[in-house]
Amino acid sequence: MSLFKDWSTLLEGNGVTDTFWNAYLAKEKDIYEAILTNKTTTLQDSVKAFGEKHDLEPLLVVGFLDGINESLKTEQALDSFTEDTTFDIEIDFEKLYLNMHRAKADWLYTLPAWDDILTADKQKEIKRQYTDSLTVRIENKIGRNEPCPCGSGKKFKKCCIDKGVY
Numbered sequence: 001m002s003l004f005k006d007w008s009t010l011l012e013g014n015g016v017t018d019t020f021w022n023a024y025l026a027k028e029k030d031i032y033e034a035i036l037t038n039k040t041t042t043l044q045d046s047v048k049a050f051g052e053k054h055d056l057e058p059l060l061v062v063g064f065l066d067g068i069n070e071s072l073k074t075e076q077a078l079d080s081f082t083e084d085t086t087f088d089i090e091i092d093f094e095k096l097y098l099n100m101h102r103a104k105a106d107w108l109y110t111l112p113a114w115d116d117i118l119t120a121d122k123q124k125e126i127k128r129q130y131t132d133s134l135t136v137r138i139e140n141k142i143g144r145n146e147p148c149p150c151g152s153g154k155k156f157k158k159c160c161i162d163k164g165v166y
Contacts, residue, residue: 003047003062004078010059027056028064029107035091036113042090048083058083065089067103071096093117094126101130 010016031054034040043050051061062081069075073090081087097118100109114123142149148159 002079003059003081003083004066006059007063007066010063024060024063025107027054027060028067029111030054031064032108033111033113036111036117039117040091041093042088044086044088046084046086047081050087068096071099094122097123098126098130101127 034054035043045053047058047061047065050056051058054061056064062078065076065081065087066078068089068091069078071092072095073092076087076089097109097114118126142156144155144157146156148154148156150160152159
């Protein structure tokens, strides 16, 4: 079984405790702080070596890679990863910042190191992009006395409103 399948099984299981998540998220935060502080856009390593550097078992390295995968310039096929798999990834910081908002990971997108990577205006723009993606926009409603958009020439109230089309 691949590490990614084991990671997926772990996430689906009911045995994952708050203690586990608190420990994992603290390590994840440390990794992101190191990446952002050093402005590291590329990571080249094996799963095992990356884990040793960051005090993570290989399963949790794949979990980290799963979390950052959508923020990479080229996503990785994680389902085949083993301890010996080497990866060469390039991080898109703007995507990463946006995806941290989408994940509601305020402990990550509020890291002070972001200020050295993205300007305050860029951070606001990405946050606005995130909030706009959550906003539901309702198109203009057709007034009851306006011509029906079906082209019948009747008023909307005498045509399609009764049929429930619009």
